[in-house]
Structures are given as C-alpha cells and as structure tokens.
Amino acid sequence: MTVATSDVEAIVFEVIEELLDTIDTDFEDELSSSALLVADVGFSSIDFVQMIVSIEEKLGAKIGFQDMLMSDGKYVEDLSVGQVVDFTVNRLNNPQLAVATPEAVATPEPAAATGPTITEQDVSVFTTLIKPRQAAGAPPAAGKNPRAVFVLSPPRSGSTLLRVMLAGNPALFAPPELHVLSYASMDERRADLDGERGDQLREGAVRSLMQTRDWSAEQARDLIESYEARGESTGEFYAQLQQGLGQRLLVDKTPTYAFSVDILRQAETFFDNPLYIHLVRHPCGMIRSYEESDLTRMMPLMMKSSAFSSSAVAEMIWLMSNRNIMQFSQQIPAERWCAVSYENIVNDPQGQMGRLCDFMDVDYHEDMIHPYSDNNARMTDGVDNSSKMSGDLKFHLHSQIDPAAATRWRQFCSEAMLGEPTLDLLSTIDTEVARIRV
Template sequence: MYTVDAVEQRVIGVIADLTRDWDVEIEGGMTSDTTMVGDVDFASIDFIQMAVAIESEFKTKLGFQDLLMQGGKYVDDVTVRQIAEFVAGRLNNGVPAAPASPAVGETQRVTSVPEAQRVTAAMLDSFRGRFPVRDLHDDGTPKNERAVFVLSPPRSGSTLLRILLAGNSRLFAPPELHLLPYRTMAERRKALTRPHTDHLLEGVARALMQLNGWDAARALAFVADCEQQGMTTKAFYRELQAPLQGERLLVDKTPWYIVDVDILKRIDRDFVDPLYIHLVRHPLGMVRSYEESSMQRLLPPSAAQDGGIGSRELAELTWLLAQQNTLEISKQVPAGRWLQVQYEDLVVEPEAVLRRVCDFIGIPYESAMANPYDDMDRRMTDGVASASRMSGDLKFHLHNAINPDAAVRWKRFYSEDVLGSPTRELAAALGY
C-alpha cells in the first residue's frame, strides 16, 4: 500500500524538478497546501508535463484527466495534497474523489460574437502574411521512397492517429519530424531553436533512437553532425527510410506543414507516389482544444504574433488556412493516393476507421492498433529525454483510453454561429 504522505514527498520532488529553472519562490518551500496555479504559476501545458513526469516516477498510467478536468473543463487549481491523494488512490487501485477546487460553475455557452470578432476572408489573407517565404528548391537528387503523410491543423487528433498507426508492424510512425518547411537541417535548427519550440527538434532524434537502437546521446550527435554538414532535409528522410528496408512505410504527421502550399508541394516532388491522409475535425472542436491547451505558447514564431487576435479567432484562422491549403493540394493528387478521415469517426469507431486506413495504405489491419496505451515504447509516446518532451499532443498522456465524448464536447461551449462565413462554408464542404 502507498501512503499519501510517502507519495506526496515524491510528488513534491517531481514538481520541484519540473520547475527547477522557473523564477518561482515559495515562502517556506513546497508543502501539502501549495497550489499549482496560485503558487507555482502553472498553465494547462504544465499540468500535462507534471502528469507525464509523475507517471514516469511511478511507472504506471494514472488517468490524470479524472483529477484535472471536471465538468468538461480544467479545474481552477489543485494542491500538492490533492495530487498526492489522487496518485495514492490510483496506485492502491482505488478511485480518488474529485478535487476540492473544481472550476466554479458551468462555462456559459457562447452563442454569438460581435461582427468585428468574426473571421473573414480579409483576416485570413492577413494571417497568411505572417508566414515567411521559404527557399525550398529541390536538391536535384532522386525521389525518396513512398511515405505516408498525415495532413491536419494542430488540435485535430493527429497525435492520436499517429500513435494508433504506430501500432501496426508495417508502419513506422514517429513523433513530429518538422522537416519539410526547411531545405537543410541547419535551417531547421536555426528556426526551431526558440523558447517553446526547441522541443520540436527532438522528433527526428527519437525516430533514430527507435530505428537504430541508439541512446539519446548518439541520436542527438548524429543529428548535430547532419546539421553541421549542411545535409538537406530530403537527404535526412533517406536516413530515416533506409533502416526500414522497404518493409515498413514511414509516416510523417507534422501539423505545421499545412501553413504553406509550397511546403505541401514538396511531398509529391520529393517522394515516389506518396500517400495522404487528410484528417479533419469540426472547426469548433479544434478551437476548444486549442484554447484548453494554451496553443499560443506552441505556435511557430511567425504565427504567434499577437496582432490583436484572440485565441478563438487564431484557432479558427489556423483551421481555415489549413483546410484551404490541404484541399488545394488534393486537386493535384490522384484520388487513389488521398484519404479523408474525420476525427469524430476516429474516436467513436476507431477500429472501423483504422481498417479503412489500412485498406487505403495496402497493409493488413492489426488489432493492436486500436489500443494506443499498449506498447508505448514502440509507439514513441515519449521524448528523447522524457515523456513530457514528446513532439505532439501532450494531452494524450492525461488519458488511458480513447474518449468518444471528445467528438462533441465542444458543443457545451460554443454554437456554430460564432464561426465566420468562410469557415462555415468550408466546414459544410468537408461534411460538417
């Protein structure tokens, strides 16, 4: 049996390690009554990193969503003691009580917004201008072998789909690679070496660790050598595909590829008959998830400019930009290499959707695919150094099963009337 006091000391150690480099001083040190938001200044992403770190400490899945989310939204705050009681209860196979400080009252459903806050075509044109023109000319080498690309904006379920696909022995689906927007590995390093984006560099190293059985130091050293040599990203893809020996297909799911049509054009230019999975989610489902996850902290630098745009509008603009760019590319791809999948179907009927995907790719369906929390090392749900550095949706770590309620939970918070007319029209064209 785990005692709450013993668990609490280990929880305090985890939180102290997580916040070691933060400019936070707690008079008298961390105690049972220390609150994560009020005293330690946690944001939602920090709760997720804490959950991952605690699960790593105790080497078991705990299902932190039952502690951190009440009534469809995050709790306002939680104390060290409440965390310890929850963890001890789960470790002892109990069902802990809900936290004592749930979010106050029900969130009022937003049914309308002022016209000035509605996304328009002019706002989208301005948003497009935030993204830099890139030099993505071909390096003149032959095309790489076939690969599978998942195209979707962030907060659309691509991490879940990626992890489900990684459960198939014929696929290699690593964390986000962030390769296509850059011509060389050195350019990639320069662009992503910033606060809140430097972890995006690690997906390629984690892939190399899995492919070659390397430790983190060797994988990172190999990537650094590629950067120093001026290796092109096209050539780096070959480094990832070579160990697969044609027996497995590489899957690249990196949501930010969708910000620029020129990035997406590289796929057919650089790969032999690549396959595309267009993952779509209702725009307000993405908006709500975007807001909950403090995504502004994780945006590429060019997109994160404030510009007086609220988080809801920013999320909607990202959805709209992504879908317009993706549909433009779809017109240039033969129908047999393009599959559209709805996130809502994926979380409600995962096996049926995965069977469709496997038929599309031309591989057998494997039953292990439908349980994303089995064999997590193979599915690469951790980062190079820790799970909390995984390049992708860290909220994956809050759960211990696919949640079908995620398909419609946004309806508690928003009416479709808040969307701008360009978004509503495109959503209808996509089947919503």
C-alpha cells in the same frame, strides 16, 4: 497492498521541484501540500501535463489524470499539491477507476455564440503573421525516397492520437512530429527551431533515429548535428531515416506542414508517390482544444503575436490549414488521398483504422485501437522523458479512446460563433468526410 500517502507525496514533491528548475516562475517558497499550482507555483497548462506525465513515469502506472483536471466538462482553474497527492493515492489504491469504460454521453446543448465572427479581411491580415516559405529543397541525390505517408491537419485536430494508433501497426513507422518537410536544409531547420520554444519540436527526429537504430539520444543528436553542419538537404535526412525502416512505411504527422502549400508540395519532390491522410476535426472542437492548450507558445511559424483573440487565431489556423490542404489535394491523384475525421476515429476506431490500412495497403493490426499501451514502441515516451514528447502532451491525460471527446466542445462553443468563411469550408468538407457533426 495499500499505497501510503507519504510515499506518493514524496514523488509528487520531487516531480514539482524538478519542474521548478526548468520553468519560468517567481515561486521561491518552500513547497507545501496547500500550495496552489497556478496561483502560487506559477504553472501553465503545459506544466500541468509535464507534471502528471512525470508522476506516471516515476510510479510506472497509468493514473488517468483527465478526471482530476476536468470537472463538469470544464478544465479546473487550479489545484493544490495536496489534491494531486490525494487523487494519485486514490487511483493507485483503486486501479479500476483509471480504466473504467467511458459511459455513453448525451450530446450537450450548444453554447451561445459570443463575440464577433471572423471575416475574409481578418484572414488576410492573419496570413501576414505566418513566416514566408523558404526556397524549396532539392530532390535527394540518389533519386526520390521510397513512399511515405503524410498526415495533414491543423494543430489540435487529434493527429497525435491518430499517429499513435498508426504506430501500433508493425508495417508502419509513425514517429513523433518530425518538423523536417517545412525546410529546404537541416541547417535552416536548426536556425528556425533553435531556442526555448523550438527545442521540443526538434526532439521528434531525435526520437525517430533512437528507435530505428537502437541509438542513445547523444548518438542521434550527433548525426543530426552533422547534417546541420554540412547544410544537408532535408530530403537527404529523410533518406537516412528511411534506411533503418526495412519494409515499413514512414508516417510523418506534423501539423504545421499545412501552413503552406509550398511545404506540402515538397513531399512530392522528396518521395515516390507519397500517400496523404487528410485528418479533419470540427472547427469548434479544434478551437476549444487550442484555447485549452495555450498553443501559441509552441508555434514556431508564427512571426509575432497578434491582436486577435485566441479563438479567432485558432479558427483562422483551422481555415488556413484546411484551405491549403484542399488546394494541394487537387494536384494529387485520388488513389493517393484519403480523408478521415477525428469524430469518426473516436467513435469507430476499428472501422476507421481498417479503412486507413486498406488505403495504405497494409494489414490491419488489433494493437492500433489500443493506443495507450507500449509507450516505447509508439514513441510516446519522449527523448529524455515522456513530458518532452514532440506532439500533443495532453495525449498522456487519457488511458483510452474517449468517444465523448467528439462533442465535448458543444458545452462551450457553437457553430454560430464561426465566421462565414469557416462555415463555407466546413460545408465543403462535410461532403468529403461524413459525420463530422456527430
């Protein structure tokens, strides 16, 4: 049955008008097919993602909007409402286009380096922009919580993809970003994440309780608010969450934990012999992803904006986070530590998931390599809607694992743009995680 353009247009218009009620924009004209989403309507990159997630949600179909947003390996600068409608109609009437197997992509020629490289002095200045760590939380009253698994990485390292892959294993409970370990108490967490930028970061804990208790969002929020009102420790909240897991292992992936070694140490205080997965992505790939995502607006641990370029900020976050992770790893027995690269995951998903299952002592499950199925079970649907998922919203742009994502950055970046501190650490990590330079 052919889908009518008018039906799709009605849904797209409805989604955009709903978004206009929630975003800061000066657009007051009547919406039309010719309206440009950036130049006229005032969309940001995150607004684009929220729009397409909502469209897919209303249609009940995976469209594969990545192909609409990218042209010749670059993200388009703008799209009209009509282009979104036409693309959607075409995909609905030709569903094979949305699920086509990615073709092998030749490694593109590296881009030339531009701009100054960062120095250790730059890194020292940058670290002053990170909020200082508060006092450590107390161990749970009943003793340490059961073992949990922590995925440690800088932002934009592929941790959402890895999290959703792990969530496909019935022996694991891998919720959206919890943003819990960073704080000593739940009221401290509430104070730090209160407001427009932090609201979305608080939703992962809500979604987790909804999943484990079969609760409504209101019930989950009520419990969290009671913990906040009493100033309960974050360790006690973890205990509450784990009570609903049975024998499943909790997997907490929250990239900002790597902003402080003191945050990472708190995992040892709260849990019995926790396991750690160090997820590494090539710094150029992380930098490119960071710039595309306008991520600074979602960084609650950043005290203020900096005079550094976005690429320099991204590079220093990569460097600072991985330094902290590797320093922390020196305190952890080797049998509780596993390093894996994003590049290996997208090129060999089955092999890497099998390796991680062996590390966590759980059976491998085939669903792990099909991360774009069963949104509810994998908690990629958010609390109120998919566009409010805590984590990388760009996960929703794809319909399957894309090996080309490992090297796409080479069209725009070069290792020559990296500072000496970053290259030094990269060479060290390369000895721990093979093939990061695929």
